[in-house]
Amino acid sequence: MTQGRAVLLIVIATLAIGAFACLGPEERVAYLFHDDAYYYLGVAKHLAHGDGSTFDGLHRTNGYHPLWCWVLVPVFRVVDDPGIAVRVVGMLWYALAAASAAALWWALRNRTPGWGAVLAAGIFALHPAVMLRLARPNGLETPLYALLLALFLGSWERVLESGRPTFFKSLALGVLLGALILSRLDAGMFALAAAVLLFAVPRGGWGVLALASAASAVVLPVLAWNTAQFGSPMPVSERAVQVYAQAERAGLGAGELVSSRVHLGVSELPLALAREACGGWSALEPLWKRGWPIGVVVVSIVALFTAIAIRRRSRGREIVPDAVVLLASGCLLHFVAYAAWFWPGGEREFRLYYFMPEGMLVAAALGVCLPWPRLLVVLYAAAGIAVGVLRLAAAPSSPGPLAERRLFGWVRHTLPQEAVLATTDAGMLGFFSGRPVVNLDGLINDERFLEALSRGERDRYVVASPITHLVAGEGALQGWSPEAPDRPPQAHDWMGTLLYEVNRRPGAHLVEAGRVEGWVVFEVVRRADSR
Numbered sequence: 001m002t003q004g005r006a007v008l009l010i011v012i013a014t015l016a017i018g019a020f021a022c023l024g025p026e027e028r029v030a031y032l033f034h035d036d037a038y039y040y041l042g043v044a045k046h047l048a049h050g051d052g053s054t055f056d057g058l059h060r061t062n063g064y065h066p067l068w069c070w071v072l073v074p075v076f077r078v079v080d081d082p083g084i085a086v087r088v089v090g091m092l093w094y095a096l097a098a099a100s101a102a103a104l105w106w107a108l109r110n111r112t113p114g115w116g117a118v119l120a121a122g123i124f125a126l127h128p129a130v131m132l133r134l135a136r137p138n139g140l141e142t143p144l145y146a147l148l149l150a151l152f153l154g155s156w157e158r159v160l161e162s163g164r165p166t167f168f169k170s171l172a173l174g175v176l177l178g179a180l181i182l183s184r185l186d187a188g189m190f191a192l193a194a195a196v197l198l199f200a201v202p203r204g205g206w207g208v209l210a211l212a213s214a215a216s217a218v219v220l221p222v223l224a225w226n227t228a229q230f231g232s233p234m235p236v237s238e239r240a241v242q243v244y245a246q247a248e249r250a251g252l253g254a255g256e257l258v259s260s261r262v263h264l265g266v267s268e269l270p271l272a273l274a275r276e277a278c279g280g281w282s283a284l285e286p287l288w289k290r291g292w293p294i295g296v297v298v299v300s301i302v303a304l305f306t307a308i309a310i311r312r313r314s315r316g317r318e319i320v321p322d323a324v325v326l327l328a329s330g331c332l333l334h335f336v337a338y339a340a341w342f343w344p345g346g347e348r349e350f351r352l353y354y355f356m357p358e359g360m361l362v363a364a365a366l367g368v369c370l371p372w373p374r375l376l377v378v379l380y381a382a383a384g385i386a387v388g389v390l391r392l393a394a395a396p397s398s399p400g401p402l403a404e405r406r407l408f409g410w411v412r413h414t415l416p417q418e419a420v421l422a423t424t425d426a427g428m429l430g431f432f433s434g435r436p437v438v439n440l441d442g443l444i445n446d447e448r449f450l451e452a453l454s455r456g457e458r459d460r461y462v463v464a465s466p467i468t469h470l471v472a473g474e475g476a477l478q479g480w481s482p483e484a485p486d487r488p489p490q491a492h493d494w495m496g497t498l499l500y501e502v503n504r505r506p507g508a509h510l511v512e513a514g515r516v517e518g519w520v521v522f523e524v525v526r527r528a529d530s531r
Contacts, residue, residue, distance in 0.1 A: 006118045006377060007105045011098040013381060014125050017134045017388050018094025025397040026083040029090045029137070030428070032395055034350060037139025038427030039444045040069050041076075041089060045431075048076035055427075055444040056436045058420065058466060062226050063237035063444040067182040068141035082432050083401050089139065096143035097134060101125035103147050107154030107323050108364055110161065111313040115374050120367025122377045124360055126384030127277070133353065134384075135391035141184055142353050148180040149187065149357060153323040156194065160321060165198070165207040174214025181219050185235070186354075189337060190330035191215055197321035197329060230447050240442030243454050245344030265339030266299065267292035269355075274298045276352055277362075279387070302362060309368035324364055331361045407471075408432035410516045415469065421521075422462065423471040424494050438467055440498065459501035463508045463526065470510065470522045472499060477520065482510045 022029045042055040043064060054060050072089060079085045101121045108117035124146075126134065133142075155176055159169045177194065180187045191212075198207045223233035230236060249257060271288045278284055287294055306328050313324055321329075334357055343354075370376055402408060411421065411433040422438035423429060430437035439445055440462075442453040452461035462470070476496040478489035485503045489496040499522065503510045510522040 003118050007102050010101050010122050010125055013385050014098035018091055021392050022087045022090035025399055026402050028395045028397045030086050030402050032137055033139030035425045035427040038431040040064055042430050044069050044072035045076040048073045056438050058436055059446045061444050062230055062235045065141050065184045066222055068144050082403050093137050096147050100143050100146035100150055103150035107150045112368050116367040119373040119377050120364045122381050124363035126381050135388040138353055142356050145183040148183050152176050152180050153327055156326055157323040167210045170207040170210035171214045174211040178215040178218025189333040193329035193333055236450055237443040241344055261340050267295035270295040270298040305365040305369050309365040312368050327361050331358050403432045407516045407519045411435055419468050420466045421469045421471055422467045458498055459505055462502050463505050472520055474518050
């Protein structure tokens with residue numbers, strides 16, 4: 001079997017997993033998507049219908065990475081049913097995942113000996129736990145980001161292989177780099193890495209200028225629009241995340257802050273990523289609990305394999321900034337930036353998809369370094385497909401349109417058309433319920449809510465807004481009830497505390513409107529002058 005046919009089988013396997021996930025019960029793929037994925041779907045639907053950049057139809061927003069949202073807009077020009085739309089988006093997600101595996105093989109194959117590039121593509125695409133996580137298609141920008149990153153790495157290597165990068169080749173690379181940054185803005189770390197590495201190439205300064213000019217031409221219009229409309233080049237989602245991070249860091253001295261960030265970089269993040277890469281295998285839990293020494297070992301092993309891979313790909317020649325060198329340099333900047341600042345306290349493990357580039361680096365290094373790549377591709381692919389299918393089969397899979405069932409159906413059939421709901425993690429509810437749902441995390445609102453979030457005035461914002469109903473999980477109430485409104489929640493919860501504070505505001509109180517499968521819906525009753 002040729003390498004090309006082996007990669008084709010990886011692509012087919014990826015698409016087959018996607019077909020199993022997306023063509024079965026609607027509920028299966030819907031609940032496999034992360035809630036944040038529905039922010040993209042909601043905004044794309046409004047854009048397709050000419051409503052502008054909004055998730056809830058009430059507030060404009062830029063709380064998303066733009067390229068994935070733009071890719072989704074055509075879907076909603078031809079599909080209006082939410083169940084069909086989520087299936088179509090799921091298949092698009094898997095198609096991009098399959099393409100990114102093929103692109104990674106293409107990026108690595110010129111300098112990687114034997115079947116190492118095929119093994120890297122197989123590990124990257126079919127790992128059941130991290131990388132693309134085919135057993136949990138997050139519905140987010142991950143595979144688009146992966147595809148563009150692999151294409152950029154491969155194009156970079158080929159341009160440098162051809163000799164001194166010409167101005168026009170550098171321009172083309174810059175356009176591709178700009179698209180990569182629009183797929184996920186923290187890919188700017190790879191722009192910095194590319195610029196630094198180009199200076200190592202004879203007369204590479206002209207290449208830096210061309211690369212930067214072309215990438216800027218693609219990215220700056222979006223950043224300028226963000227600044228003009230929202231007062232900052234960064235999306236409101238990123239700014240809201242930093243509000244939460246600052247709250248976590250409040251009260252820490254300079255030394256404590258540095259110590260906590262170092263511990264995050266050498267212990268918490270490496271161990272979380274390693275644990276996830278091992279599928280949460282319980283036998284290894286005692287190892288992860290040993291803390292920073294094991295974290296340092298994990299980082300050291302990755303660094304060692306990367307160094308060996310770079311050396312082997314040099315084929316005895318002078319090491320030039322090839323695809324793996326660029327990937328490693330960008331990942332170093334990317335990981336350090338998250339450890340030093342980007343990663344806020346309280347982030348849950350599902351956000352480990354942020355580290356897809358590091359997963360790609362590990363896959364590339366293992367592909368170059370591991371022996372018997374043909375055998376490993378077969379064994380790894382078989383295990384990955386089996387685990388992926390079993391996990392997908394265990395997902396919720398009740399038949400019927402999801403919009404007519406559960407909390408979504410209750411909202412559609414119980415609350416009036418003019419109702420405006422609000423909750424944290426509002427994506428899925430806003431997409432399937434047929435009612436505007438305001439997000440109370442601050443990730444997909446505008447700068448007005450961000451200001452209220454920063455000041456700790458979410459309750460004032462809610463009472464002054466068009467919101468008619470608040471939705472919370474029963475567990476979020478922490479013992480609070482409108483029947484005993486003066487008794488605060490037993491523990492802080494973002495929604496439970498907000499309900500308590502809204503109910504205490506003059507001119508407003510909450511009335512329970514219904515309970516559905518662990519969710520509680522409260523109506524916000526106001527005096528006419530309370531806003």
